[in-house]
Amino acid sequence: MELKHLIDQIYKKESFLCIGLDVDLEKIPTHLLNSEDPIFEFNKAIIDATHQLAVSYKPNTAFYEAYGLSGWKSLEKTISYLNENYPEIFTIADAKRGDIGNTSRMYAKAFFEDLNFNSVTVAPYMGRDSVEPFLAFDNKYTILLALTSNEGAFEFQTKRIDGLELYKEVIKTSLKWNNSDRLMYVVGATKAEYLSEIRKLAPDNFLLIPGVGAQGGDLAEVCRYGLNSDVGLLVNSSRAIIYASNGKDFAAAAATAARDIQRQMKAVLDARS
């Protein structure tokens, strides 16, 4: 997908919502558990009910791997369903991968070719040659962990290297890598006050913001500091949407929860124009 198609989507839907498909069999409506593939049936219903309100879906691979072969199958079916029925959607494999060069190439193949995601999240610790194999793919995007939403982010990410916090060093350094125009960054919504600093370093890149909702981030704050001229934000919500109800009305309840966020996003976009 070209970036301009994502941006067009955002303006058309008046939304920069990403819905996290972090599906836990213990949390989905029990009536789905009798189907052949409960995780896929759940995702399909959520996607069908919310695709006009969201521009992106983000399955976190951990939730699929935890169910072994059947989980991996559910992931394959989910991404195929998205690609076949809603090709305008920007898909994110939240996989947080990263390895030495020839191995990262295998991960890139897995997510960009075999599964055909538009993007994948990648960890920066191993440096340039662990990330560039992902960046080599045309019209695919690599979303690098910068400042994550968890408490542990303060352990290494905010420590200073020659006066510059590690997460800033990651952004600054990565922008020098080959094909860095295909980079996006993960910045936790719980750290909205850091966004203006990040925008100084990376004014043009899209930022994926997890943590609105269950992790306590605030949408208005995120927008205030994070928006750029292309909008430049994908704000993720997972549990607050997909588990809005665990009854038979779960998909409708998810749509209501998504619409609530989409309206707030529309208000933000309206206020700028």
Next chain:
Amino acid sequence: MELKHLIDQIYKKESFLCIGLDVDLEKIPTHLLNSEDPIFEFNKAIIDATHQLAVSYKPNTAFYEAYGLSGWKSLEKTISYLNENYPEIFTIADAKRGDIGNTSRMYAKAFFEDLNFNSVTVAPYMGRDSVEPFLAFDNKYTILLALTSNEGAFEFQTKRIDGLELYKEVIKTSLKWNNSDRLMYVVGATKAEYLSEIRKLAPDNFLLIPGVGAQGGDLAEVCRYGLNSDVGLLVNSSRAIIYASNGKDFAAAAATAARDIQRQMKAVLDARS
């Protein structure tokens, strides 16, 4: 597995060799490609031919994910084969995972429970709450990336935070986490001169050393600086062993290559006693 069983194995086999099962369909003998599951057949033959020379096997998950569902199936069959036939072997899922707490728990479930590996490699960037869910598993081991063998390691890992290189900060900090006695560290063999520094910080932990062979590390140097009183090293070799031949003699050739390394290891162990 209790650590003492790994140490017993090392003395019994006079080996601290780990064999990396990084299987690429383009590199394995062509006669295997007609079998139902070429990757598993290859692994099975390699394991059967080398299990008396190695104490550990380490499939890198990237190589399996790149083949989608069938790759994941090959991984499941490989770990099941190891657990059923060679329960004394220390198994490593080289997955380099790491996510926020509840998600890391899903990864830990995937590798420790569903697949039943003894250990998994984990990236440190997200800090304590991304790693402790792995450490919570009794008799399972979390192998944290410290100083990796690739060129990109110099980009962030060796940068100084308050005078201390990031990889040392990772080791120092992680030793304060809950259940840190279940931690091991990845230290690239290409950086053997760093091992004496690492041993000052982590005298007791096992170190997983990739990069001997194809990545140019030197076994004698690694042992000189890395051994501790429990041996404390697992030295990995992948391509130099598993691709020693790509003819019908591949398993025998792998055993010859593994025996060559095992003899060097025996010489090191003999010299100490």
